[in-house]
Amino acid sequence: MENQFPITKWVDENGNVTGEDYKEMVTEELARTFYQHMIRIRTFDKKGISLQRQGRIGTYAPYEGQEASQVGSALALETEDWMFPSYRDHGAAMTFGHSLKNILLFWNGRNEGCIPPEGKNIFPPGIPIATQLPHAVGAAFAEKWKGTKNAAIVYFGDGATSEGDFHEGLNMSSVFEAPVVFFNQNNRYAISVPMEKQMKTKTIAQKALAYDIPGIRIDGNDVFAVYFETLKAMDRARAGEGPTLIEAVTWRYGAHTTADDPTKYRDQMESERKREETDPVLRVERLLKNNGWFDEAWAERMQKQAAEEVDAAVAEMESFPPADPADIFDHVFAEPNWQLQQQKQEYFQAKKGVPVWNQQQQ
Amino acid sequence: MESTTAVKKKTMTLVQAITDGMRTMLAEDENVLVLGEDVGKNGGVFRATDHLQEEFGEDRVMDTPLSEAGFIGAAIGMAVNGLRPVAEIQFLGFIYPAYEQIMTHASRLRSRTMGHFTVPMVIRAPYGAGVRAPEIHSDSTEAIFTHMPGLKVVCPSSPVDAKGLLIAAIEDPDPVLYLEPMRCYRSSREEVPEGKYTVEIGKANKLQEGNDVSVITWGAMVPVASQAVKEMEAKGVSCELIDLRTLYPIDRDTIAASVQKTGRTVIVHEAHGTGGVGNDVLAIVNDTSFLYQKAPVERVTGFDSPVPFFGFEDEYLPTPARVKHAIEKVIKF
Ligand SMILES: Cc1ncc(C[n+]2csc(CCOP(=O)(O)OP(=O)(O)O)c2C)c(N)n1
Numbered sequence: 001m002e003n004q005f006p007i008t009k010w011v012d013e014n015g016n017v018t019g020e021d022y023k024e025m026v027t028e029e030l031a032r033t034f035y036q037h038m039i040r041i042r043t044f045d046k047k048g049i050s051l052q053r054q055g056r057i058g059t060y061a062p063y064e065g066q067e068a069s070q071v072g073s074a075l076a077l078e079t080e081d082w083m084f085p086s087y088r089d090h091g092a093a094m095t096f097g098h099s100l101k102n103i104l105l106f107w108n109g110r111n112e113g114c115i116p117p118e119g120k121n122i123f124p125p126g127i128p129i130a131t132q133l134p135h136a137v138g139a140a141f142a143e144k145w146k147g148t149k150n151a152a153i154v155y156f157g158d159g160a161t162s163e164g165d166f167h168e169g170l171n172m173s174s175v176f177e178a179p180v181v182f183f184n185q186n187n188r189y190a191i192s193v194p195m196e197k198q199m200k201t202k203t204i205a206q207k208a209l210a211y212d213i214p215g216i217r218i219d220g221n222d223v224f225a226v227y228f229e230t231l232k233a234m235d236r237a238r239a240g241e242g243p244t245l246i247e248a249v250t251w252r253y254g255a256h257t258t259a260d261d262p263t264k265y266r267d268q269m270e271s272e273r274k275r276e277e278t279d280p281v282l283r284v285e286r287l288l289k290n291n292g293w294f295d296e297a298w299a300e301r302m303q304k305q306a307a308e309e310v311d312a313a314v315a316e317m318e319s320f321p322p323a324d325p326a327d328i329f330d331h332v333f334a335e336p337n338w339q340l341q342q343q344k345q346e347y348f349q350a351k352k353g354v355p356v357w358n359q360q361q362q
Numbered sequence: 363m364e365s366t367t368a369v370k371k372k373t374m375t376l377v378q379a380i381t382d383g384m385r386t387m388l389a390e391d392e393n394v395l396v397l398g399e400d401v402g403k404n405g406g407v408f409r410a411t412d413h414l415q416e417e418f419g420e421d422r423v424m425d426t427p428l429s430e431a432g433f434i435g436a437a438i439g440m441a442v443n444g445l446r447p448v449a450e451i452q453f454l455g456f457i458y459p460a461y462e463q464i465m466t467h468a469s470r471l472r473s474r475t476m477g478h479f480t481v482p483m484v485i486r487a488p489y490g491a492g493v494r495a496p497e498i499h500s501d502s503t504e505a506i507f508t509h510m511p512g513l514k515v516v517c518p519s520s521p522v523d524a525k526g527l528l529i530a531a532i533e534d535p536d537p538v539l540y541l542e543p544m545r546c547y548r549s550s551r552e553e554v555p556e557g558k559y560t561v562e563i564g565k566a567n568k569l570q571e572g573n574d575v576s577v578i579t580w581g582a583m584v585p586v587a588s589q590a591v592k593e594m595e596a597k598g599v600s601c602e603l604i605d606l607r608t609l610y611p612i613d614r615d616t617i618a619a620s621v622q623k624t625g626r627t628v629i630v631h632e633a634h635g636t637g638g639v640g641n642d643v644l645a646i647v648n649d650t651s652f653l654y655q656k657a658p659v660e661r662v663t664g665f666d667s668p669v670p671f672f673g674f675e676d677e678y679l680p681t682p683a684r685v686k687h688a689i690e691k692v693i694k695f
């Protein structure tokens with residue numbers, strides 16, 4: 001089965017374009033755009049980890065190593081498309097236009113982090129594994145129903161394919177012919193559980209066969225393959241040709257989250273080797289250099305710009321007003337019920353030092 | 363502590379006592395097996411199964427695919443077929459894919475078959491807020507499980523109870539949901555007997571004797587209520603503190619005896635008030651001891667909102683101050 005689903009690669013580890021057909025599409029402009037975006041989200045990710053270490057945000061889920069998958073796929077979207085990220089996909093979300101400040105607020109335990117910028121259809125991160133897949137199918141279906149050309153993309157991991165929601169989502173999308181792309185980042189671990197223990201299939205793409213939808217397998221560290229293959233899948237969706245399952249084979253370098261210790265279950269030297277051999281950012285850098293497109297000063301400028309943007313977002317996050325407890329009560333329903341009204345009143349009275357027991361019995 | 367052959371003791375945290383309980387039963391009964399996400403090499407995300415796979419092998423301590431409906435459903439099949447599965451749900455907030463398996467099958471297979479098929483399984487799940495976990499990791503939804511007859515629900519608050527209740531749950535002929543207060547995992551230590559002993563399911567624990575008010579709570583709210591009680595004692599209010607330990611079936615007799623003595627009742631839990639287990643406690647007070655009550659029963663609970671993001675989870679959780687207010691309210695009524 002594995003050889004029915006070969007890994008598509010446009011640019012190899014050494015930064016060489018793999019086929020004549022691709023040469024024309026692998027342009028300097030695209031390479032620079034991808035490079036810039038990947039530097040940007042990597043800078044953010046490193047900052048996320050260090051903020052957590054310093055106690056300035058809560059538990060954080062890093063994506064370092066998966067930048068090509070996230071940037072390539074997000075850049076293949078049109079402005080009005082829908083994005084359904086998981087907790088590890090804020091790199092994709094910010095590439096699609098999410099606010100860095102809000103993403104930081106999310107990791108700092110604030111609801112504001114779930115709110116996308118005006119006009120951006122970005123769902124809050126999927127926390128319970130695979131639950132976002134059926135949502136994406138529904139949102140995509142609604143676009144089709146309304147007669148638009150918009151489509152949806154949904155992100156999830158290798159472990160997520162074991163949940164019922166994955167299978168139910170794929171089947172529904174197939175039956176509804178929904179304009180949705182299932183973008184799987186197969187980083188080969190679900191926390192500590194390696195892919196071999198998660199499933200017997202050697203690929204995730206092959207699971208598409210069961211639902212009679214196209215399943216493709218790409219090098220998730222090759223941003224060109226990711227971008228162009230996602231673009232194709234989104235185009236198919238827009239053209240009314242239904243859903244696609246994309247398996248982007250990648251790797252997370254670090255811990256599952258900052259609360260995880262990967263040395264418990266794997267040799268982290270493997271990550272160190274991959275940093276040298278298959279790194280998505282390094283690959284584009286090599287491509288740029290191979291073609292004489294690399295400009296040291298420009299690259300430094302990109303780094304600096306990214307650092308400044310991220311630092312500014314951190315400052316915004318840190319000067320953001322503290323959480324207003326009224327928000328606990330005010331957003332449960334369109335109209336708060338009597339329980340919430342009473343609890344809110346009692347809460348604020350107690351805060352003001354007026355003990356609850358002084359009140360009239362309700 | 364009900365039965366014990368153990369004498370030697372060892373200082374442990376609550377999570378270590380849970381590990382020790384599993385280790386004891388894995389050694390004792392070859393049909394016991396532990397399964398769940400990341401329970402093997404990783405030892406569980408909270409290290410509750412640390413080293414157990416090394417000690418007992420992959421056939422006894424199994425990593426499962428990321429599939430709660432799958433492995434809880436499979437555990438039902440295992441239990442029906444002679445094994446004693448102890449399944450770990452990573453966080454209570456992630457149990458819902460398995461909800462159908464628990465509610466429709468684990469809890470009522472015995473009834474459906476008039477005792478022909480039974481489900482002696484344990485589901486362990488860390489629960490509760492207050493550890494700055496990301497959203498949805500902090501639920502305390504015990505009440506949606508106590509509502510279903512056929513499923514027992516226990517919730518220890520101390521290392522000794524944690525081990526004894528876990529062993530009792532593993533030996534119980536019926537399915538038991540075993541809730542672990544995350545916030546108490548490592549917050550204190552105590553001497554825990556080595557070897558096998560049980561704490562009876564269905565029995566509350568009177569942590570402190572008192573005459574003026576009964577404070578009834580469980581799990582992660584025990585230390586909170588305990589703090590309030592300590593402060594009220596200093597003001598001359600004599601408090602009786604009861605740790606329910608089992609949420610289904612509730613220890614009616616201990617509650618009745620206490621509230622008949624004190625005539626005042628304060629119930630503390632972190633779950634939402636509406637539909638909370640506190641209401642069952644209140645019903646017991648009403649059914650057994652209405653005429654003894656000198657004041658309306660007070661409940662100190664989480665609000666009727668989703669558990670907030672950790673940016674303000676401390677505002678949501680009952681605090682010693684809120685518990686003290688409630689005690690003063692019933693005293694001054
Ligand atoms: C329903 C559910 N069960 C368990 C968890 C705990 N959990 C969080 S991430 C994770 C592993 C997910 O692995 P994968 O799908 O491969 O995504 P990755 O983290 O590698 O991006 C688990 C088990 C959860 N969030 N939701």
Ligand SMILES: [Mg+2]
Pocket residue numbers: 157158159185186187188189190191
């Ligand atoms: Mg994974």
